[in-house]
Amino acid sequence: MRNFSKKPLVEAIMEIKFSTTDEPLPSNRKAGELIPFEVDPNFKIFFARFYDLVISNNLYPEYHKLPQAEIPEELAMHIVQHRFTSEGGNWPLVQLGPGVITLNETDNYCWNDFSRRAIEIFEILNTVHPKREDLKITHVTLRYINALPFSDEQDIVEFLNENMKLNINFDDELLNKTNLNKSSDVFRLTNTFRSEDPECLFVNSIDIGEKDDSKAIIWELFCRSKTNRISAKSLNEFELWLDGAHKIIDRWFMETVKGNLEKGFD
Numbered sequence: 001m002r003n004f005s006k007k008p009l010v011e012a013i014m015e016i017k018f019s020t021t022d023e024p025l026p027s028n029r030k031a032g033e034l035i036p037f038e039v040d041p042n043f044k045i046f047f048a049r050f051y052d053l054v055i056s057n058n059l060y061p062e063y064h065k066l067p068q069a070e071i072p073e074e075l076a077m078h079i080v081q082h083r084f085t086s087e088g089g090n091w092p093l094v095q096l097g098p099g100v101i102t103l104n105e106t107d108n109y110c111w112n113d114f115s116r117r118a119i120e121i122f123e124i125l126n127t128v129h130p131k132r133e134d135l136k137i138t139h140v141t142l143r144y145i146n147a148l149p150f151s152d153e154q155d156i157v158e159f160l161n162e163n164m165k166l167n168i169n170f171d172d173e174l175l176n177k178t179n180l181n182k183s184s185d186v187f188r189l190t191n192t193f194r195s196e197d198p199e200c201l202f203v204n205s206i207d208i209g210e211k212d213d214s215k216a217i218i219w220e221l222f223c224r225s226k227t228n229r230i231s232a233k234s235l236n237e238f239e240l241w242l243d244g245a246h247k248i249i250d251r252w253f254m255e256t257v258k259g260n261l262e263k264g265f266d
Helices: 043-056 111-128 156-163 172-177 235-257 260-265
Strands: 009-019 062-065 082-086 090-097 100-105 136-149 188-196 199-211 214-225
Touching: 009 111, 043 082, 043 090, 043 111, 090 111, 100 111, 111 235, 136 235, 156 260, 199 235, 214 235, 235 260
Parallel strands: none
Antiparallel strands: 009 100, 009 136, 062 082, 082 090, 090 100, 136 214, 188 199, 199 214
């Protein structure tokens, strides 16, 4: 994505979910079989080693314990509990929990810096995890959350059709016969597409929400890798997937905003 002077980006997130066990897929479980709690017995050691490395090397020098850290261990799988930030509690930041690690950036986002940090996080995970010989990457997700200004006077369907290359229509006869207004107060649209290179699920999601206490269109774009398709031991696989996922999202974003929206970001 271009570094627009008025970029719509709220947050960029890279998330890695990982495990050291092979849980049976739901389709392989017997009827009525209870799903066991997932517990990461290595997390406390992993957290301590991670803490020492990022603090002592001044990578993310400030530590913050999150309220979620009080959640019982058997309920905390894939929930971030700890946060490491830049000086002054600033972005970018890294969040950590049992079986999950995220990299988060906002206003100062730049792909070159963000991807470098993501690769660094992947390497740290493989360096300090106490059971790295058994480490499995279950999913990697690259997510962008954007907010577009929107007012009550605007019609969401007209806005999307005119500005975001969508062709949505509600039949006038249907609306007239049901005595409904054409304007929609609540709107949510989610599309998913499969990619083979890189192997992932791409999601385009549009919703009405708020930014800075003002009404906005919340537009999320993300790619999620297929289960266990990225080896924890292959930095090259991770780099190739991350770069490919970014290219999909970047091209979708730039093609979508081309025109009026793009002019408004400069």
